Amino acid sequence: MAKKQKTFRPKARVPRGFRDRIGAELIAEREMLERISKVYEAHGFDPLETPAFEYTDALGKFLPDVDRPSQGVFSLQDEEEPGMSLRYDLTAPLARFVAENYDGLPKPFRRYQMGTVWRNEKPGPGRFRQFTQCDADTVGAPAPHADAEMCTLFAEVIEAAGVARDDFMVKISSRMIVDGLFEKLDLDGDDQQQTRLDVMRSMDKFDRLGEVGVRHLLGPGRKDQSGDFTKGVELSDKNIDAVVSFLQSTPVNQNLQGSDVADANRQNLDKLMRLLSDTKNGNAGIAELSEISRQVPDDYKGSVLIDCSIIRGLEYYTGAVFEADLTFEAKDDKGRPVRLGSVGGGGRYDGLVKRFKGIEVPAVGISVGVSRLLAAKEFISDDRISYEGPIVILVLEKDQMTEYQKMAAELRAEGIRAEVYLGGSNFAKQLKYADKRNAPLAIIQGSDEREKGEVTIKDLVLGAELSKNIEDNAEWREGKRAQVSVKRSELAAKVKEILARRG
RNA sequence: GCCGCCUUAGCUCAGUUGGUUAGAGCGCUUGAUUGUGGAUCAAGAGGUCCCCCGUUCAAUCCGGGGAGGCGGUACCA
Numbered sequence: 326m327a328k329k330q331k332t333f334r335p336k337a338r339v340p341r342g343f344r345d346r347i348g349a350e351l352i353a354e355r356e357m358l359e360r361i362s363k364v365y366e367a368h369g370f371d372p373l374e375t376p377a378f379e380y381t382d383a384l385g386k387f388l389p390d391v392d393r394p395s396q397g398v399f400s401l402q403d404e405e406e407p408g409m410s411l412r413y414d415l416t417a418p419l420a421r422f423v424a425e426n427y428d429g430l431p432k433p434f435r436r437y438q439m440g441t442v443w444r445n446e447k448p449g450p451g452r453f454r455q456f457t458q459c460d461a462d463t464v465g466a467p468a469p470h471a472d473a474e475m476c477t478l479f480a481e482v483i484e485a486a487g488v489a490r491d492d493f494m495v496k497i498s499s500r501m502i503v504d505g506l507f508e509k510l511d512l513d514g515d516d517q518q519q520t521r522l523d524v525m526r527s528m529d530k531f532d533r534l535g536e537v538g539v540r541h542l543l544g545p546g547r548k549d550q551s552g553d554f555t556k557g558v559e560l561s562d563k564n565i566d567a568v569v570s571f572l573q574s575t576p577v578n579q580n581l582q583g584s585d586v587a588d589a590n591r592q593n594l595d596k597l598m599r600l601l602s603d604t605k606n607g608n609a610g611i612a613e614l615s616e617i618s619r620q621v622p623d624d625y626k627g628s629v630l631i632d633c634s635i636i637r638g639l640e641y642y643t644g645a646v647f648e649a650d651l652t653f654e655a656k657d658d659k660g661r662p663v664r665l666g667s668v669g670g671g672g673r674y675d676g677l678v679k680r681f682k683g684i685e686v687p688a689v690g691i692s693v694g695v696s697r698l699l700a701a702k703e704f705i706s707d708d709r710i711s712y713e714g715p716i717v718i719l720v721l722e723k724d725q726m727t728e729y730q731k732m733a734a735e736l737r738a739e740g741i742r743a744e745v746y747l748g749g750s751n752f753a754k755q756l757k758y759a760d761k762r763n764a765p766l767a768i769i770q771g772s773d774e775r776e777k778g779e780v781t782i783k784d785l786v787l788g789a790e791l792s793k794n795i796e797d798n799a800e801w802r803e804g805k806r807a808q809v810s811v812k813r814s815e816l817a818a819k820v821k822e823i824l825a826r827r828g
Numbered sequence: 829g830c831c832g833c834c835u836u837a838g839c840u841c842a843g844u845u846g847g848u849u850a851g852a853g854c855g856c857u858u859g860a861u862u863g864u865g866g867a868u869c870a871a872g873a874g875g876u877c878c879c880c881c882g883u884u885c886a887a888u889c890c891g892g893g894g895a896g897g898c899g900g901u902a903c904c905a
Contacts (some may be wrong), residue, residue, distance in 0.1 A: 341896075351847040384905085397904065414905065447829080549901050554832045605852070613887090641905055674905095721863075738833060756865045785865070802864060 342448035343455055349712045353699055358439050358459060360485045360691060365437035365461045368478055377443075381410040383421045385679075399445045399810065411443040413429060415460045418679065423464050424681030433465035439695070440600060451700055462690030464678070469613050471672060471689045472645045473620035479649050479669065479691050480628045486698050488705065490622040491582055492653045493668070496632040499614050499644050500672075503528075503633075505607020506571050509600070510564045520638055523558045524568065529636040531572045539572070540565055571600065575632040583627040590618050590631045597633070610644075637670050644673035647691060648738040651701050665701050669693040714762035715742035716820065719755045720773035732768060732780070735817045741824070743768075760785060765819060765827070769808075780816050783808040784823060 339345055346354075362372070379399055399411040412418050415438050423434060441458040443804045448454055462476060463471045478494045507513045507521055527542035534542070541547035543565045546557030560568070571808060574593050581589055594615050601607025614631055621629045637646045651665040671691030676685035718729050719823050729745045736743035759767045769781040788807035811819045 338896095417905075444904080451901095547901095549831080550899090553901050598903060719864095752863055753865070753868080758865095760865045767865090773863075774878070781864095783864075788865070796867060798861060798867065801866065802861085805864080808864085 360482040437775040439460040459693040464688040469616040498635040499610040501610030505601040505604040508604040531634040642672040646672035717759035718768040
């Protein structure tokens with residue numbers, strides 16, 4: 326009783342949190358990366374490539390931690406010690422590279438790097454487990470000059486990526502002034518590390534949860550709309566007031582531009598002075614922020630805003646922190662407002678190389694989230710990113726294949742994408758194929774044309790335009806206005822002309 | 829990780845108060861309009877009703893578990 330053997334068919338599916346990308350999206354990303362790296366190179370940064378894998382112990386200062394075993398990192402299960410993991414950012418590999426090659430590198434060492442990173446986290450909308458980052462860092466240069474350059478660089482890069490200057494803002498703050506705040510609140514004891522972390526986490530949510538939400542988090546705790554409860558930090562009312570007041574140094578939801586930014590920065594620094602001038606860290610932080618913003622070139626002063634609610638990388642950054650935010654309003658397909666938010670971050674991390682070398686090496690850098698920028702650009706320009714397919718040369722007579730290939734070669738020689746139809750279908754199907762490929766033109770040579778020494782060039786874009794006003798099939802077929810016949814020898818020149826006419 | 833909602837054709841969704849052949853629109857395939865995309869017309873393909881277990885004479889529908897998706901929240905170097 327031979328039962329039919331069931332053949333195993335794996336389910337064809339992309340792994341959770343990952344995605345396939347094709348055509349237009351890849352081309353758009355490639356162009357954006359090219360423009361970004363041009364800016365980095367113009368500033369003197371050299372390209373660097375490091376492998377996708379690093380030894381796990383090189384990856385981060387939280388890894389492999391006891392209480393959080395490799396959380397968020399894809400690791401190989403292997404006998405090998407210390408084991409390898411996919412990099413989750415480009416900064417840790419940079420620190421490793423600098424430590425490994427320290428003696429031979431020019432100092433300061435300035436490199437940019439674009440590459441894929443992986444994070445083993447729960448995916449969300451616009452949030453994937455594999456994505457591209459584009460970083461620039463200066464290693465071995467102290468504040469504030471290098472920090473000021475990073476602010477300018479950030480603005481230049483985002484502008485180069487295609488976002489208008491009024492549509493984004495580089496926000497800066499400093500970990501030192503937050504430390505100043507902790508001094509002021511008597512939270513600077515060695516035994517209060519955890520409290521400081523919790524307070525910073527709460528502060529980081531200011532833009533999303535607002536004053537009320539943050540007050541709950543700092544106090545008794547907060548219940549979200551699904552009924553889930555987040556434990557609070559249980560600060561005193563007086564301290565909560567102080568933290569909130571600190572966060573509100575910069576007015577939120579107010580689109581500042583140009584000289585307004587300079588005013589806001591001045592007011593902000595004044596306020597910080599009143600609040601924190603009697604603290605050691607606060608003073609140092611204020612001086613540094615003030616100097617950084619002073620050193621930003623006039624041209625970009627309107628794009629660099631001091632904003633104390635910027636927190637970022639809790640245990641990571643030691644000085645300035647940056648964040649690039651999009652400031653324009655966007656709506657999704659259903660007309661609901663969309664929070665576009667941050668398209669990049671960065672800051673000063675003076676402790677990273679120390680993990681490897683034991684010596685303090687000051688470093689500062691930025692990281693641009695390329696996919697976020699791409700998504701944002703789709704909101705800016707309403708028309709979807711689309712690109713033209715190749716010109717398709719139809720095959721009407723199979724024995725003329727060599728001739729068709731010759732036509733394609735002639736077009737390619739002029740720098741025009743062209744391909745000969747390689748399927749097995751009839752005329753109408755071939756045109757349908759060309760249509761689906763988004764081909765601008767189709768090249769037609771059947772026996773009629775061949776005998777006259779001609780080719781027909783059909784303008785598919787114009788044809789689609791004309792068809793809108795035609796209901797009748799006979800008229801649609803007869804009215805061959807969207808095509809011209811030219812001498813065979815003039816093919817390439819004529820195609821070029823038609824494409825140029827359209828722009 | 830935690831909380832809530834959802835899962836029926838390639839896509840968007842109907843539907844079955846538990847019953848034999850599960851539907852629509854769009855898309856797709858084929859054909860007609862004698863060598864022209866669109867429109868029109870005709871025909872057709874496509875489903876383990878997310879998966880597993882249970883209740884039942886009978887489960888796409890009820891119960892339990894799991895997976896995936898969406899939203900919120902936590903973490904985010």
